[in-house]
Amino acid sequence: MEIDKEIYQDLVSFYGEVFHLPPLASKIYAYLIFDFEKKGICFEQFVEIFHASKSSVSSNLHLLLTSNLIKDFTPIDERKRFFVINDNYIKIRFEEVIRKMQTEMEILNRLHDFRNSDDENLNEKFEIYKSLLNKNIDSIQETLTKL
Known part of the structure; x- marks a missing residue:
């Protein structure tokens, strides 16, 4: 997935402020915005991309899910959950x-x-x-x- 680092940083700052998100949650949310095809990003990818602990990624994904900012899905042929932006938000x-x-x-x-x-x-x-x-x-x- 290709991202523009400057736009990404602006999104992180903006959504962190607007939604009162902690830094990792705003980074995850901003990153998901660049998933234009809505393929989804799995948990392990977030751990690798952000060099964060599993518990930190897990709690921040949970926050975004309960806030209805993102959705998750599990493809029929996969065991992994994937996360995407909630278009209904x-x-x-x-x-x-x-x-x-x-x-x-x-x-x-x-x-x-x-x-x-x-x-x-x-x-x-x-x-x-x-x-x-x-x-x-x-x-x-x-x-x-x-x-």
């Missing part, structure tokens, strides 16, 4: 973003009702923020439908 990730924005909107509505302010400036800012949240929710939902 984009949908999972943005559905979670939508859920968080909807929860925030619900809580803010309750807070706004509780406060019951006559301050027009405050009420206008609240409506602008609600509008922004709604537009983002709609935009993300529309994009997910297209995907």
